[in-house]
Amino acid sequence: MVLATLPYRELDLETVREFAAPFLVGDPVAVDEIDEGNLNRVFRVRSESSSIIVKQALPYLKVAGRSWPLTRHRARTENYAAAEHGRLAPGLVTPVLHYSEPLSAMVFADLNDHVTWRDALIAGHEVPGAAADVGRYCAAVLLGTSDALLPSAQRKELRRRFQYSELCVVTEDLVFTAPYTDSESNRFDPEIAELARSLRSDRALRSAAAQLRFEFKTRDEALVHGDLHTGSVLVREGDTQVIDLEFAFFGPIAFDPGLLLANLALSRVAHAACRHIDFCASVDRAAAEFWTTFAEECRRLWRPTEPWLARFLGSILADAARLAGMEMIRRVVGLAHVKDIDSLSQPARLEAQHNAVAGGRALVLGPPCTDFDELWTRATQEEMFE
Ligand code: SR1
Ligand code: MG
DSSP states (O other): OHHHHSOOOOOOTTHHHHHHGGGSSSOOOEEEEEOOOSSEEEEEEEOSSOEEEEEEEOSEETTTEEEEEOOSHHHHHHHHHHHHHHHHSTTSBOOOSEEETTTTEEEEEOOTTOEEHHHHHHTTOOOTTHHHHHHHHHHHHHHHTSTTTSOHHHHHHHHHHOOOOHHHHHHIIIIIIGGGTTOTTOOOOGGGHHHHHHHHTOHHHHHHHHHHHHHHHHOOOEEEOSOOSGGGEEEETTEEEEOOOTTOEEEOTTHHHHHHHHHHHHHHHHHHHTTOHHHHHHHHHHHHHHHHHHHHHHHHHSOTTOTTHHHHHHHHHHHHHHHHHHHHHHHHHSSSOOHHHHTOOTTHHHHHHHHHHHHHHHHHHSSOOOSHHHHHHHHTOOOOOO
């Protein structure tokens, strides 16, 4: 293949056909660009009888443009992390079928009968099994790459392959810093300008954010997904696939459960603002099922008699709550929002934004959460709102 031997170039609707051809049954006949995602270009290439996905890292952040340069190392990270997490959680991670180092491009099966869990939630569709699958995934990969289960020598070797990457710096900035400063990257509706300003002058919140940022940078506990929101999970009844592992790094175990719970809480807050009471109950069940399965699976994988287990899970829950709070706040006032709320019209949108920030604050500033119900009640509290 000519392209494979060339130096890096951005694939486009034409050149991606040549790159994709060896992975299709028959010649490529159609290409679409999938416009989801903030960082990379993603194409669907079809032949008469098959289709695949090509994902290419760009040398800049797609949502911000060339003014925010990035290296393309994230493609290598994603390729390694998908292999490692796929080994630990078989059947729950979409495998990379081919990786081109020169093009920073990956080929995946086209799961066109799946949707993102976020889209399913927005549409009000309950997906039985998804929450439990993601709970199992988290337990397998987080415990499986931590000192709890992985022998030291193997862990050292794995650790060497995953550096604190520039995407970790993006997270540091977008999750823990920008929402609490007058950063140019922040985006919020004019109606909540006052709310956004109030975050910058809240010393307790800023101090908590600084502490959580420090912990994010220094708690080298497990190979975390690093961006486990509901858009990083593809679902279909009977199948759940975790995708988009480019943010993977050795970080706090609570980071992935925290982000996942925050994104479920954002879904809940959005549905509550639309008075979709029945679906709120469905999101409540999904969140509880995620956490319960995660905890049970940790127990099973480690050993039910491990004397430290209850305290270990307790501290993950308390940390996950605070991290979830950071995620909820940044998805309202920071650069990257969630469709769950941004697709709402007023007045539901404003109510959801206020409640998401209130839930986030309560998680971050309240006393440490000691059980799941407390975390979820705080995250999804509804403030009196006019
Ligand atoms: C600019 S990148 C914005 C966000 O998209 C990714 O999915 C991460 O959540 C990141 O923070
Ligand atoms: Mg992503």
